[in-house]
Amino acid sequence: MEVVSLPPLVRVAVCGGTHGNELSGVYLVRERLKKKKKEEADTVSVMTVMSNPRAVQQCRRYTETDLNRCFTAATLSAPVSDRTPYEIVRSQELNTLLGPKGTDDAMDLICDLHNTTANMGLCLISYSDADWICLHIYKYLKSEMPAVPVRYIHYDVPLSEAYSMESVGKHGFAMEIGPQPHGVVRADIFNVMKEGVQLVLDWIHNFNSGVWFDGGEVEVYTMVKNIDYPRDAETRTITAAIHPQLQDHDFCLLHPGDPLFLTFSGKTETYKGVEPLYPFFVNESAYYEKGIALSLARRKKWLFHPFK
Amino acid sequence: MEVVSLPPLVRVAVCGGTHGNELSGVYLVRERLKKKKKEEADTVSVMTVMSNPRAVQQCRRYTETDLNRCFTAATLSAPVSDRTPYEIVRSQELNTLLGPKGTDDAMDLICDLHNTTANMGLCLISYSDADWICLHIYKYLKSEMPAVPVRYIHYDVPLSEAYSMESVGKHGFAMEIGPQPHGVVRADIFNVMKEGVQLVLDWIHNFNSGVWFDGGEVEVYTMVKNIDYPRDAETRTITAAIHPQLQDHDFCLLHPGDPLFLTFSGKTETYKGVEPLYPFFVNESAYYEKGIALSLARRKKWLFHPFK
Numbered sequence: 001m002e003v004v005s006l007p008p009l010v011r012v013a014v015c016g017g018t019h020g021n022e023l024s025g026v027y028l029v030r031e032r033l034k035k036k037k038k039e040e041a042d043t044v045s046v047m048t049v050m051s052n053p054r055a056v057q058q059c060r061r062y063t064e065t066d067l068n069r070c071f072t073a074a075t076l077s078a079p080v081s082d083r084t085p086y087e088i089v090r091s092q093e094l095n096t097l098l099g100p101k102g103t104d105d106a107m108d109l110i111c112d113l114h115n116t117t118a119n120m121g122l123c124l125i126s127y128s129d130a131d132w133i134c135l136h137i138y139k140y141l142k143s144e145m146p147a148v149p150v151r152y153i154h155y156d157v158p159l160s161e162a163y164s165m166e167s168v169g170k171h172g173f174a175m176e177i178g179p180q181p182h183g184v185v186r187a188d189i190f191n192v193m194k195e196g197v198q199l200v201l202d203w204i205h206n207f208n209s210g211v212w213f214d215g216g217e218v219e220v221y222t223m224v225k226n227i228d229y230p231r232d233a234e235t236r237t238i239t240a241a242i243h244p245q246l247q248d249h250d251f252c253l254l255h256p257g258d259p260l261f262l263t264f265s266g267k268t269e270t271y272k273g274v275e276p277l278y279p280f281f282v283n284e285s286a287y288y289e290k291g292i293a294l295s296l297a298r299r300k301k302w303l304f305h306p307f308k
Numbered sequence: 309m310e311v312v313s314l315p316p317l318v319r320v321a322v323c324g325g326t327h328g329n330e331l332s333g334v335y336l337v338r339e340r341l342k343k344k345k346k347e348e349a350d351t352v353s354v355m356t357v358m359s360n361p362r363a364v365q366q367c368r369r370y371t372e373t374d375l376n377r378c379f380t381a382a383t384l385s386a387p388v389s390d391r392t393p394y395e396i397v398r399s400q401e402l403n404t405l406l407g408p409k410g411t412d413d414a415m416d417l418i419c420d421l422h423n424t425t426a427n428m429g430l431c432l433i434s435y436s437d438a439d440w441i442c443l444h445i446y447k448y449l450k451s452e453m454p455a456v457p458v459r460y461i462h463y464d465v466p467l468s469e470a471y472s473m474e475s476v477g478k479h480g481f482a483m484e485i486g487p488q489p490h491g492v493v494r495a496d497i498f499n500v501m502k503e504g505v506q507l508v509l510d511w512i513h514n515f516n517s518g519v520w521f522d523g524g525e526v527e528v529y530t531m532v533k534n535i536d537y538p539r540d541a542e543t544r545t546i547t548a549a550i551h552p553q554l555q556d557h558d559f560c561l562l563h564p565g566d567p568l569f570l571t572f573s574g575k576t577e578t579y580k581g582v583e584p585l586y587p588f589f590v591n592e593s594a595y596y597e598k599g600i601a602l603s604l605a606r607r608k609k610w611l612f613h614p615f616k
Contacts, residue, residue, distance in 0.1 A: 028572075030572075031572045035573075059597075117489045117492050182491065182593070183596070185549045187552045187555060187570040190549055190572065191552075237338065238335075241335075242494070244495045244496050262495040264335050264336075264338070264339045264498065285489055288491070289367075
């Protein structure tokens with residue numbers, strides 16, 4: 001049996017406020033910055049980062065451009081001037097602080113905290129479907145948080161084109177929790193995030209302490225495509241909402257012919273795809289401007305080996 | 309028995325987008341502007357108005373100042389210059405279009421469409437607890453929409469200080485529907501609003517056609533006070549969220565000693581008032597900046613006479 005060994009995760013970053021109106025992460029980061037927990041210092045150094053303080057201050061997703069689309073190799077190396085959007089300047093600062101991306105100096109792991117208006121429970125979102133650290137953390141959260149639906153989403157994008165914050169670390173994921181309106185902090189969602197982050201740090205501590213981890217089977221949702229709202233040909237305004245039968249039903253298999261949209265005049269439009277797929281980010285408010293009504297994923301099982 | 313007679317409601321306005329990110333009203337107004345329904349022309353002329361098109365375009369509550377706080381006598385008569393906030397200029401335009409407030413030329417009735425992140429169902433919000441037109445419409449909606457919780461909220465403010473849009477009409481109310489995140493349109497909430505507006509217009513048609521209306525008893529919630537979040541003395545950032553036992557429990561009687569907030573460090577804070585009151589606008593995202601975590605109301609029964 002093949003057994004792999006991986007170096008300990010010594011430098012870890014917990015980041016919130018990458019989107020300034022996703023408040024669970026904003027208040028969790030504020031709370032952590034106030035407390036400076038001691039117990040984490042044992043085997044790991046945890047840096048807590050407020051990613052986009054200007055957007056947080058305004059309680060908006062971003063001030064000029066979406067920070068969480070700025071971490072591509074191209075944007076991180078783009079020249080800056082006085083007219084460069086704040087978020088591009090900030091992404092380069094964060095790359096210096098937590099990276100540089102793709103180098104030995106980068107953080108061992110970045111956990112970036114997000115909320116969604118979609119009914120997605122707790123999702124770890126990563127650019128790899130074969131990162132054993134991330135998959136093991138996922139497995140640990142799933143077993144330790146039985147009351148919360150925990151899932152793993154994989155975006156199949158090469159590292160240089162990976163656009164979001166966690167791609168700056170050697171390992172990393174976004175922890176996405178919903179449903180919660182942006183600009184709102186709900187105690188239940190906050191507590192799930194707080195527990196999730198603590199479990200991530202617990203797992204890292206165990207890993208660094210030499211605990212043996214069993215292998216096993218996990219389910220991974222790999223993003224296949226996005227679907228936009230029906231729109232008026234001239235004005236580009238949307239002409240339908242997510243169908244009530246799909247609303248709040250993230251990760252419930254969508255079959256060809258299933259209701260997808262309900263137009264504002266009352267007509268149902270169905271899913272025209274040929275393959276049943278799993279919807280997620282269903283009716284995420286920040287994605288209207290990106291032309292995404294929902295995303296669709298293929299689910300696969302992934303067997304992995306024990307390690308340490 | 310006293311029987312009153314009231315003049316017909318000939319000129320009615322249905323307004324949406326007063327807050328640009330409250331999308332049920334935005335899309336309902338767009339849909340109505342597209343269709344220009346004919347059947348309403350029988351006994352009543354209905355004007356459909358997009359109140360704050362700039363905020364709608366940006367999908368924000370407002371661009372410079374909250375439009376729905378600009379309809380006081382003082383603001384409506386304030387001199388304007390190049391530096392006057394857009395929403396103040398717009399409130400004066402709307403006052404010309406739908407008012408002037410307090411005059412015979414004003415609309416007979418204004419129905420202004422809103423959404424809230426709070427779990428409030430459908431509420432009619434009015435500055436009067438004795439406006440028979442509004443109370444009868446409320447009674448009609450309540451009886452015709454048995455699947456939806458329908459309530460009537462009264463803000464006890466004199467007309468000249470009444471700050472919101474519907475105060476420009478001879479009669480008027482905000483139709484507030486939630487929960488829905490701002491920047492999101494849910495088909496279920498949209499359909500409740502669409503049905504609610506149609507029932508309002510149906511009632512007006514019946515009223516104008518000389519239908520006799522029974523009197524009866526209705527419950528009215530009168531706003532007593534607002535409660536702010538616990539805040540850090542220095543930074544003024546909030547230090548707690550609405551307690552999970554209160555979250556989503558709008559209109560469930562809150563007793564002295566009941567949990568009110570859960571601090572981010574996990575401590576429960578209780579309601580310190582001496583009188584049990586009914587909470588509403590619990591965790592409305594737009595009210596964080598206004599220092600309102602929830603509002604509290606006293607409930608009373610109101611008996612009224614039949615009329616026509």
